[in-house]
Amino acid sequence: MKVVLQNLTKIFPSRNKKSNEEVVAVNDFTFTIPDGKLIGLLGPSGCGKSTTLYMISGLQKPSGGQIFFGDEDVTELSAENRGVGLVFQNYALYPHMTVKQNILFPLQNLRGEDKLSKEEMLERAYTAAKLVQIDELMDRKPSELSGGQQQRVAIARALVKMPKVLLLDEPLSNLDARLRLQTREEIRRIQKETGITTIFVTHDQEEAMSISDMIVVMKLGVVQQIGKPQDVYDDPTNLFVAKFLGTPPINVFEGKVAGGKLYLDGVEVLDVPGVADQDVTVGIRPEGFTLDENGPMVCGLNSVEVMGRDVSVVSTHPASVNSVIRSIIDADNKVAAAETVSYSLKPHKVFLFSKQDESRIYFDI
Amino acid sequence: MVESKHSWKAWLYLAPAIVLLLVFTVWPIINTVRLAFLEDYNSSMAIGGATYEFGIRNFAKVLQYKDFINCLTNTILLCVLTVPLSTILALLIAVCLKQIKPLQRALQTIFFLPYVTNSIAIGMVFAAMFNMVGSAFGGENELIITAGIINNVIEFFGGQPINWINSGSAYWANIVVMVVYIVWNALPFKILILLGGLQSINTQYYDAAKVDGTRRARVFTRITVPLLSPMLAYVVITGFIGGFKEYSSIVGIFGEKMGPAGDPGRLNTMVGFIYDALAGDHTGRASAAALILFGIILVVTLINLQVSKKNTHY
Numbered sequence: 199m200k201v202v203l204q205n206l207t208k209i210f211p212s213r214n215k216k217s218n219e220e221v222v223a224v225n226d227f228t229f230t231i232p233d234g235k236l237i238g239l240l241g242p243s244g245c246g247k248s249t250t251l252y253m254i255s256g257l258q259k260p261s262g263g264q265i266f267f268g269d270e271d272v273t274e275l276s277a278e279n280r281g282v283g284l285v286f287q288n289y290a291l292y293p294h295m296t297v298k299q300n301i302l303f304p305l306q307n308l309r310g311e312d313k314l315s316k317e318e319m320l321e322r323a324y325t326a327a328k329l330v331q332i333d334e335l336m337d338r339k340p341s342e343l344s345g346g347q348q349q350r351v352a353i354a355r356a357l358v359k360m361p362k363v364l365l366l367d368e369p370l371s372n373l374d375a376r377l378r379l380q381t382r383e384e385i386r387r388i389q390k391e392t393g394i395t396t397i398f399v400t401h402d403q404e405e406a407m408s409i410s411d412m413i414v415v416m417k418l419g420v421v422q423q424i425g426k427p428q429d430v431y432d433d434p435t436n437l438f439v440a441k442f443l444g445t446p447p448i449n450v451f452e453g454k455v456a457g458g459k460l461y462l463d464g465v466e467v468l469d470v471p472g473v474a475d476q477d478v479t480v481g482i483r484p485e486g487f488t489l490d491e492n493g494p495m496v497c498g499l500n501s502v503e504v505m506g507r508d509v510s511v512v513s514t515h516p517a518s519v520n521s522v523i524r525s526i527i528d529a530d531n532k533v534a535a536a537e538t539v540s541y542s543l544k545p546h547k548v549f550l551f552s553k554q555d556e557s558r559i560y561f562d563i
Numbered sequence: 564m565v566e567s568k569h570s571w572k573a574w575l576y577l578a579p580a581i582v583l584l585l586v587f588t589v590w591p592i593i594n595t596v597r598l599a600f601l602e603d604y605n606s607s608m609a610i611g612g613a614t615y616e617f618g619i620r621n622f623a624k625v626l627q628y629k630d631f632i633n634c635l636t637n638t639i640l641l642c643v644l645t646v647p648l649s650t651i652l653a654l655l656i657a658v659c660l661k662q663i664k665p666l667q668r669a670l671q672t673i674f675f676l677p678y679v680t681n682s683i684a685i686g687m688v689f690a691a692m693f694n695m696v697g698s699a700f701g702g703e704n705e706l707i708i709t710a711g712i713i714n715n716v717i718e719f720f721g722g723q724p725i726n727w728i729n730s731g732s733a734y735w736a737n738i739v740v741m742v743v744y745i746v747w748n749a750l751p752f753k754i755l756i757l758l759g760g761l762q763s764i765n766t767q768y769y770d771a772a773k774v775d776g777t778r779r780a781r782v783f784t785r786i787t788v789p790l791l792s793p794m795l796a797y798v799v800i801t802g803f804i805g806g807f808k809e810y811s812s813i814v815g816i817f818g819e820k821m822g823p824a825g826d827p828g829r830l831n832t833m834v835g836f837i838y839d840a841l842a843g844d845h846t847g848r849a850s851a852a853a854l855i856l857f858g859i860i861l862v863v864t865l866i867n868l869q870v871s872k873k874n875t876h877y
Contacts, residue, residue: 255774256774257770257773257774276773277770277773277774277776278773278774278775278776278777279776282774283774284770284771284774286767286770286771288765288767290765290767290768290770290771292768292771292785292786292789293790293876294789294790294792294876303772303775303777303785304775304776306781307775307776307777307778307781308776355775359775
């Protein structure tokens with residue numbers, strides 16, 4: 199089922215009656231989510247990603263715009279009639295019911311022609327449980343399960359009624375680091391197996407990038423960029439997106455363009471043909487540095503962290519906005535213990551942004 | 564843990580409370596047990612130096628009293644009628660109150676008002692509401708003047724006025740009045756507890772139920788009630804304990820005679836029986852009755868706990 203969001207807007211009234219300051223949680227969001235894809239809504243807290251999810255679920259009413267499931271306009275439809283499965287951040291498993299009762303619960307709500315016999319319900323519950331590999335735990339109470347297992351039960355409960363759309367609110371945030379890695383693979387597998395259009399919300403860019411078919415980066419209710427994770431990473435449209443994606447984060451510098459050349463701290467570091475003369479903000483990905491004795495970027499060397507496959511070099515540069523810059527280079531390169539380290543830059547890992555509105559300034563490579 | 568050389572200080576600080584508890588709570592309890600087993604104990608005779616044998620005749624006497632059986636029946640009847648009724652009503656009111664957004668605070672306060680009002684005063688108001696002033700009931704060519712608002716309402720809708728609490732009233736009418744009054748009086752505390760419980764239930768359970776298309780009745784029975792069960796158990800158990808000690812509500816409506824004019828003692832309760840025995844200077848008998856009441860409350864509470872253990876989800 200494809201999901202279409204058309205100029206979706208959510209405005210929360212002001213809490214303070216006197217000031218009348220409204221909060222625009224989601225601002226004019228238009229996007230078509232293709233059928234059967236896994237979409238990650240990504241952004242810092244307060245960016246409107248959860249609000250968007252709850253509007254798709256029907257638990258919150260949009261202030262403006264429309265939502266379509268396929269060709270059907272569901273904007274006015276209440277949550278129970280939309281046929282969505284929702285997994286809450288803290289799972290919201292009913293504590294007094296066993297795992298089996300929890301999974302059966304949505305099926306027992308079905309009425310009329312959708313009503314199932316007891317055997318059919320049990321069969322579907324066990325199918326869903328097998329899919330998320332918790333069929334051994336059916337008679338336990340949620341309190342007797344680990345966080346990861348509870349998460350699976352929540353997913354099974356959302357899947358059992360065969361929803362048109364599966365919505366996950368911060369599905370991994372309550373899990374420890376190892377489980378998180380495992381569970382996100384699991385979510386990817388389940389989504390692939392069922393083919394259900396899935397939308398999930400996260401503030402963790404790594405999580406979003408690793409499993410999504412597409413990511414939507416949001417900031418203060420406004421969509422910043424939509425695309426395949428790698429494309430967004432390689433080609434950010436503005437400074438916010440560039441900073442938000444990537445670990446370690448992108449290195450930001452104050453620079454100047456003159457005569458088609460980029461200057462950092464008065465030193466020419468890169469050819470940037472086609473850019474008008476101006477002051478710019480420069481973003482350089484950690485992997486955009488190459489060790490080069492004669493390279494134009496001379497940085498004060500702080501420390502070298504060997505991480506097996508790669509080496510992370512922590513250094514300083516006068517034009518850097520942050521106190522240190524991090525570069526990642528192949529472990530085959532030996533970094534000599536010295537006062538300074540010199541780099542040349544990979545042009546496709548260097549992004550220029552306007553000083554005025556932080557939008558991307560493209561140059562020819 | 565307090566070091567032992569300082570522990571005398573701890574005892575010193577606790578002393579006022581301990582002394583008061585020993586004198587006014589612990590000793591009376593022990594003394595009650597003692598007096599209950601002293602045959603025909605009578606406090607004024609005891610001051611005169613009389614001695615009493617140890618025995619269980621007080622208990623035998625209490626159980627043989629026709630009045631005691633009447634008191635026991637009244638107490639149990641009121642308990643069995645009012646506790647479930649008030650609990651169900653309180654639950655419904657609490658659920659409705661929770662859903663009302665505007666004026667919620669004001670309504671909460673209004674519903675809590677009976678709790679902070681003197682129960683004798685409330686009883687007198689109820690007595691006035693159910694009252695019937697004027698002639699004897701049903702006499703030939705006699706005008707019946709109805710003064711109580713309840714009978715006025717009944718007449719307004721074309722019904723016959725009912726003698727609720729006055730001389731010649733029926734036992735069931737008395738019980739109806741008592742049930743209405745006791746339930747009304749018991750509601751505020753129960754609503755308060757249940758509303759608090761409702762407000763502590765995570766709203767995500769309701770969101771989850773909504774997404775799953777759960778009907779309201781099912782949300783109530785399968786989610787609200789189970790998640791509220793600890794509070795419900797608390798309210799029922801304390802309700803039964805309070806119910807077995809029912810006394811002042813009867814006084815509030817019928818006065819110290821514990822019954823309508825012409826039939827005193829008809830609505831007497833266990834606690835009323837104990838007071839009567841004390842007033843008649845039968846301290847031993849009163850003590851025995853108190854112990855019997857204690858035993859009944861203990862058994863009922865244990866049964867309650869056992870039942871709630873099976874149906875409560877903490």
